[in-house]
Amino acid sequence: MTKAQKAQEIKDLTEDLSSVKNLYLTDIAGLDAVQTTALRRACYRANIKLSMVKNTLLAKAMEASETDFGELQGVLKGNTSLMFSEAGSAPAKLIKNFRKKSDKPILKGAFIEEAIYIGDDQIDLLESIKSKEELIGDVIAILQSPAKNVISALQSGGTNLSGIIKTLSER
Numbered sequence: 001m002t003k004a005q006k007a008q009e010i011k012d013l014t015e016d017l018s019s020v021k022n023l024y025l026t027d028i029a030g031l032d033a034v035q036t037t038a039l040r041r042a043c044y045r046a047n048i049k050l051s052m053v054k055n056t057l058l059a060k061a062m063e064a065s066e067t068d069f070g071e072l073q074g075v076l077k078g079n080t081s082l083m084f085s086e087a088g089s090a091p092a093k094l095i096k097n098f099r100k101k102s103d104k105p106i107l108k109g110a111f112i113e114e115a116i117y118i119g120d121d122q123i124d125l126l127e128s129i130k131s132k133e134e135l136i137g138d139v140i141a142i143l144q145s146p147a148k149n150v151i152s153a154l155q156s157g158g159t160n161l162s163g164i165i166k167t168l169s170e171r
């Protein structure tokens with residue numbers, strides 16, 4: 001790779017990193033061609049961008065980026081692949097599902113909405129993260145619940161009250 005190609009690669013990575021909300025650093029070394037193809041297809045179906053990168057180029061792109069990736073530069077050892085996604089938990093769910101057939105990919109670290117997670121032991125926590133839309137839905141459901149209870153009580157109380165009045169008037 002020439003210096004111009006490296007510079008272009010760093011520039012492209014820096015652009016990707018500056019606009020990213022959710023980034024997973026994984027190790028997929030040891031997967032054969034069939035498994036790698038299956039992983040790429042699973043990523044495509046889940047709307048996750050998967051790419052392999054050189055650690056030195058990624059480190060330089062992280063430094064050049066305006067985003068603070070903190071301790072993530074410390075995990076740049078061995079083979080590294082990047083997973084970009086819109087939903088914070090989507091790559092974690094994909095990794096857990098893919099591990100049913102293989103012991104890879106291994107999570108090195110993740111950058112989720114400005115929070116940093118280091119190590120493969122964080123995969124369960126990352127899988128449980130809710131997206132912004134899911135959180136808004138939960139809040140709306142919580143806010144609607146008391147109103148639904150009051151309306152339900154009023155409606156059932158109205159039928160009971162009218163029944164009582166009807167019974168009393170008949171006597």
